[in-house]
Amino acid sequence: MRMVDIIENKRDGRELSTEEIQFFIKGYTDGSIPDYQASALMMAIFFQGMTEKERADLTLAMVQSGDQIDLSEIEGIKVDKHSTGGVGDTTTLVLGPLVAALDVPVAKMSGRGLGHTGGTIDKLESVKGFHVEIENQEFIDLVNKNKVAVIGQSGNLTPADKKLYALRDVTATVDSIPLIAASIMSKKIAAGADAIVLDVKTGAGAFMKTLDDSRELAKAMVRIGNNVGRNTMAVISDMSQPLGYAIGNVLEVKEAIDTLKGEGPEDLTELCLTLGSHMVYLAKKANTLKEAREMLQGVINDGTALKVFKTFLSSQGGDASVVDDPSKLPQAKYLIELEAKEDGYVSEIVADEIGTAAMLLGAGRATKESVIDLAVGLVLRKKIGDQVKKGESLVTIYSNFEDVEEVKTKLYENITISSKKVPAPVLIHEEITE
Helix, strand or coil, X not given: CCHHHHHHHHHCCCCCCHHHHHHHHHHHHHCCCXXXXXXXXXXXXXXXXXXXXXXXXXXXXXXXXXXXCCCCCCCCCCEEEEECCCCCCCHHHHHHHHHHCCCCCEEXXXXXXCECCCCHHHHHCCCCCCCCCXXXXXXXXXXXXXXXXXXXXXXXXXXXXXXXXXHHHCCCCCCCHHHHHHHHHHHHHHCCCCEEEEEEEECCCCCCCXXXXXXXXXXXXXXXXXXXXXXXXXXXXXXXXXXXXXXXXXXXXXXXXXXXXXXXXXXXXXXXXXXXXXXXXXXXXXXXXXXXXXXXXXXXXXXXXXXXXXXXXHHCCCCHHHHCCHHXXXXXXXXXXXXXXXXXXXXXXXXXXXXHHHHHHCCCECXXXXXXXXXXXXXXXXXXXXXXXXXXXXXXXXXXXXXXXHHHHHHHHHEEXXXXXXXXXXXXXXXXXX
C-alpha cells in the first residue's frame, strides 16, 4: 500500500477503505509517513469530505494509536459529557456531582484550558489541596465508591490526533467537520465511557458560529459514536453570550456551588438539567427524560448533590469546607464595577471578546506557559434582554492589579445597550439523538 495512492483516491472523491485509513494513521503516528503527505490528505479530505464509514474508521484508528482507558471495573453504565467549549462554561463542575447523586458513575478525564479561562482541572485546583494526579486504580476505586472522580489526561491518549491537530493548525485544514468530529470523538472513546452526551455550542463564543454548522458537527459526532458502539446524543446550546454570570476559575467554582444549592443562574441551571437528564437516561436510571429531570431537581432540592460535591472534593485532597465558606477560596484584591454609560436594554454581549477580557486579567492562558491567576475574572450583572440604568453595574471586575482600563475598554466595546428591549437568546436550540 502506498500513501500517494491513498491521497489520489481521496483527491478524486473515492471512499477510503478501513485498511487505507489504518495504514495512514499508523504510518503518520510512527513517523514513516511525512508531514507533506499527511497535509495533502488532510486538504483532500477538507475538499472531498468523508462518508460515515470513513469517519468511524478514522476515529477508531486514532483511538487505537495510543492508550485506551479500561473502565470495565467500574460498576454501571459510564456516561461522559463533552462540551465544545465556550465562555463561563461551568457545566462539568455541576454535572459531575449532580448525576453522581443519582448513582450514575462519572469517570471524568479532563485537561487544562488554553484560552479565556482555565479548564475543569484548573477550576477544581482553586480548591486548596485538590489534585488529579492519581493512579488509574485509585481513580476507578473512587468512582465505584463516590460515583464521581476526575483524573488528568493520559500523556499517550490518541497521539495520532495530537499530531494531526498540530498539522491541521498550520495547513488551514482545521475547519473540516469530519476531521473535527473524529478528533473530538477519538478522545471521548479512548477515555472509556459507555455512553456520551455532547454539548455542542453555537454563537459568537463558540467554535461553530452558526446554527447550521453546529448542527452538522453535532450530527457527525453522534453518528460516529453510535457507529462505533457508544450510545451518543447531542444538545446544541447557545454561546452568543457567556453561560451563567461568572467567567474565571474561583468565580465559576462559586457559581457551581450556588447551582448545586438551587441558587444558580437560570441558564446554567437549565443547561445542566437538560444535559444531566440525557446522562441519567442513557445510564438507564430513568425511563424518560422528564423522569430524569425530576430526579435531578430532587437531589438539588434535598441537598444530596451538594453533599456529593463535598465528598468528591475531599476524596481528591481538596478542602471541602469551601463549599460552606467560599471566602476560603483565593480572593482578588480589587473589585471594580463597570458602570453603564446610558439607560436602555442590554442587546449584545459578545461572548468570546468578554472571555478575552477575562484572559487580560490573568484568568486564562494565552500560551501553554502562561500562569493562571485563579482568583480573577468577571461577574456579569446584566445579560441580554435586561434593563439597565445609567451608572448601574454591568460587570464586576475581579482583579489583582488596580489599572484595568484595557479590560474596561474591551468590555465597553463588546456590551451593547440599545433603547429597545430585545429578547434573551434561545438557550437550547436542538437535541439530536441520531
